[in-house]
Amino acid sequence: MWIQVNGTExxxxxxxxxxxxLTALAVPPRGxxxxxxxxxxxxxxxxxxxxxxxxxxxxxxxxQGG
Amino acid sequence: MDDPLVIGDRQYASRLxxxxxxVANLAVLERALRASGxxxxxxxxxxxxxxxxxxxxxxxxxxxxxxxxxxxGCRTAAEAVLTARLAREALGTxxxxxxxxxxxxxxxxxxxxxxxxxETLVADGFTVLPFTNDDPVLALRLEELGCAAVMPLGSxxxxxxxxxxxxxxxxxxxxxxxxxxxxAGIGTASEAALAMELGCAAVMLATAVTRATDPEAxxxxxxxxxxxxxxxxGAGRVPQRFWAQASSPPR
Numbered sequence: 001m002w003i004q005v006n007g008t009e010x011x012x013x014x015x016x017x018x019x020x021x022l023t024a025l026a027v028p029p030r031g032x033x034x035x036x037x038x039x040x041x042x043x044x045x046x047x048x049x050x051x052x053x054x055x056x057x058x059x060x061x062x063x064q065g066g
Numbered sequence: 067m068d069d070p071l072v073i074g075d076r077q078y079a080s081r082l083x084x085x086x087x088x089v090a091n092l093a094v095l096e097r098a099l100r101a102s103g104x105x106x107x108x109x110x111x112x113x114x115x116x117x118x119x120x121x122x123x124x125x126x127x128x129x130x131x132x133x134x135x136x137x138x139g140c141r142t143a144a145e146a147v148l149t150a151r152l153a154r155e156a157l158g159t160x161x162x163x164x165x166x167x168x169x170x171x172x173x174x175x176x177x178x179x180x181x182x183x184x185e186t187l188v189a190d191g192f193t194v195l196p197f198t199n200d201d202p203v204l205a206l207r208l209e210e211l212g213c214a215a216v217m218p219l220g221s222x223x224x225x226x227x228x229x230x231x232x233x234x235x236x237x238x239x240x241x242x243x244x245x246x247x248x249x250a251g252i253g254t255a256s257e258a259a260l261a262m263e264l265g266c267a268a269v270m271l272a273t274a275v276t277r278a279t280d281p282e283a284x285x286x287x288x289x290x291x292x293x294x295x296x297x298x299x300g301a302g303r304v305p306q307r308f309w310a311q312a313s314s315p316p317r
Contacts, residue, residue: 006113027114031123033156040151060152063120065110066085066136
């Protein structure tokens with residue numbers, strides 16, 4: 001299925017969970033936060049939250065700042 | 067721990083909070099952070115690139131420094147609340163340095179949005195450290211909302227103009243029941259010392275170190291400036307006099 005990740009079209013496995021999506025995107029899960037369609041997914045829910053087809057996903061991490 | 071900085075449920079030996087923005091590379095940042103002696107340092111939350119993290123968390127981890135996520139770049143309470151919640155998931159901390167900025171030219175805090183965001187985040191269980199104007203009334207309102215500290219600016223972010231209204235900082239300190247952290251505008255070590263002499267509990271700075279010609283040396287200077295100012299504040303300075311007073315005996 002295709003989803004929007006940080007504004008870019010990406011293909012991930014159908015019915016992927018957040019954890020599986022991160023693996024498919026080759027994003028290391030440590031220090032990462034995920035929002036699906038504008039809602040923050042708690043880290044403890046990454047394994048059981050399924051990303052819907054066509055979802056708009058934001059994947060964020062800590063960078064230098066402040 | 068002798069004379070610790072106490073914020074919320076944590077204690078720190080260092081009274082210098084550092085930022086990580088503006089530095090040329092991570093190796094320079096690591097040397098500067100180590101020289102500063104800081105134990106609490108801000109990071110920002112941004113979209114990952116395809117390779118994932120930026121490496122800044124690994125630097126903090128190596129140095130045993132707690133990360134303090136900020137909401138830099140947020141213009142509205144809603145943006146800041148979302149960023150804080152993302153930071154909580156990314157870093158596993160409910161601490162947040164709350165920044166809600168009014169415009170890009172001044173980078174001054176928007177007090178209306180700041181209060182709204184602080185109220186929501188405190189209710190959501192966050193330990194909120196708000197970056198605020200040097201406004202004694204606003205600082206008190208933030209404390210009443212349940213913020214764990216208040217972080218008034220000395221002057222606008224990145225200007226290095228020092229503490230433009232020392233009396234306002236003293237007014238904030240005089241009424242605060244939570245730690246006052248002088249945040250933004252510090253340009254050199256004497257200004258960090260002044261913040262502590264005014265009664266601030268800590269100093270937060272980034273640009274003064276990260277954009278200095280020698281970041282490691284300036285970080286060392288800031289560590290000593292903060293420590294000197296803290297000691298002087300507690301030592302009871304002499305009153306200022308108009309006329310001279312001899313310090314040697316007359317004969």
